Amino acid sequence: MLDEKLLVELSAEKQYPIFINFDLIENLEKSVFNYTKANKILLVVSEKVNKIYGGKLNFKNSIKYVLKDGERQKNLKNYQRILNFALKNKLERKDAIVAIGGGVVGDISGFVAATYLRGIDFIQIPTTLLACVDSSVGGKVGINTDFGKNMVGAFYQPKAVFCNLNFLKTLDERQFKTGLSEVIKYAFIEKSCQAGYEYNFFEFLEKNSDKILSRDEEVLAKIIKISLELKASVVAKDEKEQGLRKILNFGHTLGHAIEKVTNYKKYTHGEAVAIGMNFAISLACKKGLITEEYKNQSFELIKKYNLVGKTPKFNQKKLIDAMYSDKKVEDGKIKFILPIRKASAECLDFNPEDFY
Ligand SMILES: NC(=O)c1ccc[n+]([C@@H]2O[C@H](COP(=O)([O-])OP(=O)(O)OC[C@H]3O[C@@H](n4cnc5c(N)ncnc54)[C@H](O)[C@@H]3O)[C@@H](O)[C@H]2O)c1
Known part of the structure; x- marks a missing residue:
């Protein structure tokens, strides 16, 4: 069965892996902790993904923020809500944010990771085809505003990307x-x-x-x-x-x-x-x-x-x-x-x- 590892090589010191496989979803927890020294993890999960896979996504020492579905959720209000959730739960500098969902979850939570305490570890677990082939890689994170798409954001690379293709089976x-x-x-x-x-x-x-x-x-x-x-x-x-x-x-x-x-x-x-x-x-x-x-x-x-x-x-x-x-x-x-x-x-x- 497929088990690939690609590298995004931005420079000799700045690179990160993309894993592509059909691994057990339960194994993601262990894999994530290989790429961060975080004590606590903030999981940002889309509503639908949480409904289908929530039971399998039990990371130790984690807190979970469930984001409603839809492009319109990639907004300033939700960005602030996630930040406040992280602050309330006392996420520290060496902690991490893990995005589990499509491009919407990846973009908004990546922007939170880029700006929370001036930047904490970020890991992408894309669960849509679009997020697997595009949005989870490359570091573009951000939100939409009334003035247009992705008008506020940053370039902030993840520590690792885990494309588990089992997720794609439930995509409509x-x-x-x-x-x-x-x-x-x-x-x-x-x-x-x-x-x-x-x-x-x-x-x-x-x-x-x-x-x-x-x-x-x-x-x-x-x-x-x-x-x-x-x-x-x-x-x-x-x-x-x-x-x-x-x-x-x-x-x-x-x-x-x-x-x-x-x-x-x-x-x-x-x-x-x-x-x-x-x-x-x-x-x-x-x-x-x-x-x-x-x-x-x-x-x-x-x-x-x-x-x-x-x-x-x-x-x-x-x-x-x-x-x-x-x-x-x-x-x-x-x-x-x-x-x-x-x-x-x-x-x-x-x-x-x-x-x-
Ligand atoms: N950062 C980048 O480089 C980049 C590149 C391309 C697109 N994008 C952004 O990505 C976003 C679009 O992403 P998208 O197409 O993944 O949409 P999305 O994140 O809105 O997800 C689509 C829907 O699929 C559901 N879903 C996710 N995984 C599922 C699964 N495994 N099974 C069943 N349902 C599932 C979600 O809950 C959601 O309702 C846009 O905001 C776009 O701007 C960003």
Whole structure:
């Protein structure tokens, strides 16, 4: 059975492991204590995960904060509530926070860990596909505000990431597909990640859609490993998103705007990103960056996984305004990641008029 260990190597002194396996969930407690000297652990767990797995997540000397489900929970109020919970329970500097859940739990509790007593140990146990392949690795932590997605946050790396793929068995179809959206993203940027390997991930995802959609364990483990290797290689080269790391935002400039204008209710993050990827592909073709053939091949790949139904009509002005209040705006220009050839993408500047 699969038992992989990858390393995120930020520098010789700063690195951390990602474990990918189908281990017993009860074993996580022991594994976590190998990566922190904490006396006390604050577990931050999503409501649904706690309902399903709470009984198996009994860490010694731990206190538990259960976060309600949903993107809208990744907010300032809950950030403060978790901080107060930690303070009330007298978590000390050498103690640790362990996030058990999807990207929402990972992002908000990572931000608490980054700021509590100026930073305490943080460990990620991702339980959604999206969190396994993306949000648990790379150190981006934060919360949403009324002004947009992830507008307050930090770069704060975990001590270790434990991707126990047994969790994925209870993900509902919608959440599973949401994660696939971030997996498919890597197919469009593989060569730009400069990982030093050739996976031909685009073709792999084209050929194996049936197995992936039926959650074949071997294939699932493979796409998770490839996604993580690509992400780890990008983060190692550009931890703070000064350049290369921006390509991981493929589909996200519009995706974040869609989440914001629909009040984080209508679409999951992955669904919004899938709409964003389709848009970026169209725009790239319109600008002559990619061929009509690659555009159609790309649309086909996204369609195979049925990530979003029909692309809805949005109020264009609202979307552009939302994109303008994003972190990705520099010198008044919107940063857009566009495909430039098969499996490669580039970060380009756009003005509002370019979208009409
Ligand atoms: N930090 C980063 O680098 C990064 C990257 C990508 C996305 N994100 C963020 O991640 C978030 C989206 O994460 P998500 O898609 O994991 O959503 P999520 O965290 O909202 O989880 C989705 C739902 O699935 C439930 N769930 C979790 N694990 C489960 C399991 N094993 N079985 C059954 N149900 C389970 C959760 O309780 C929740 O209701 C967004 O806020 C996005 O901005 C962050």
